[in-house]
Amino acid sequence: MWNFHWPRPWSGSSDYYQLNTNNNNDEFEDIASIGKFEWMELCGSGSFSSVYKATWTERNITVAAKKVLSLSQKELDILKTIKNPCIINILGVISQSPDFYIIMEYANGGNLFNYLRKLKGSKLPDDTFYQWSEHATEAVRYLGSINIAHRDIKSPNYLITSARDLKLCDFGTAKVSNEGTSVTSHEKGSSPWMAPEMIRDKLASKKSDVYSLGIVIWELLTGEIPYGQADNQYQIMYLVAEKGERPLIPEDCPQLLRRLILSCWLEDRDSRPTPQLILERIQTKSFGPIRKS
Structure with missing residues (x-):
């Protein structure tokens, strides 16, 4: 999703890690409902969350959708703040109770x-x-x-x-x-x-x-x-x-x-x-x- 490459050697500057954010698919979005997604498969689940592979139809991209029990304003503020090529891109959230999802870049190589x-x-x-x-x-x-x-x-x-x-x-x-x-x-x-x-x-x-x-x-x-x-x-x-x-x-x-x-x-x-x-x-x-x- 990012136009990003790892050049060598390191330049010694923090600018080395700056993002190219011209792609509209990288923009964070407050999403109205889960109806904008085609659900494909369950990738994994834990005590407090489940992660699904899905297609975001409006953007025509494959994403990971993490279903959580709740989303606080503090959590939303953190998710909106984070932007770095070494961190999974957070594309948006669905925060309409009872549906709470964090929509993320899909990584097909697993953990x-x-x-x-x-x-x-x-x-x-x-x-x-x-x-x-x-x-x-x-x-x-x-x-x-x-x-x-x-x-x-x-x-x-x-x-x-x-x-x-x-x-x-x-x-x-x-x-x-x-x-x-x-x-x-x-x-x-x-x-x-x-x-x-x-x-x-x-x-x-x-x-x-x-x-x-x-x-x-x-x-x-x-x-x-x-x-x-x-x-x-x-x-x-x-x-x-x-x-x-x-x-x-x-x-x-x-x-x-x-x-x-x-x-x-x-x-x-x-x-x-x-x-x-x-x-x-x-x-x-x-x-x-x-x-x-």
């Missing part, structure tokens, strides 16, 4: 978590590791720049487009946040990606997103499930918050990359690196070759 499972132990090529790490990090950097804490950064919330770009989705737990925001039990992100302060203190911030980003980069490196040997989510939360355990980084991981990932996982959230610093390390490929020949 990153499931993609890595299909590799069955194989590792991503270096180019893909660098590209997707860059995309994942830019999404977090952008949100932080507009004072939004996503609070549920994880591989299932990164989607793969037909152009093989990685884009962040799902802003149901996102909050405008200059410092920290409280987290209720139903808002907590999935335990393998949760920062210790989210588990222990029920406090989330933009630096909590950095911790979770470190887990995603680890996944891109290893192709493995974080804490995959744990019996349940409560064991994971105990290991992270009380024992200070983190996923095991492979011995052959480049030292600079190892240090970067470990810095994302520091107990003291204020000591974690900024997304901008992480992005610069990735874009300059300062780690060198990831896979040993």
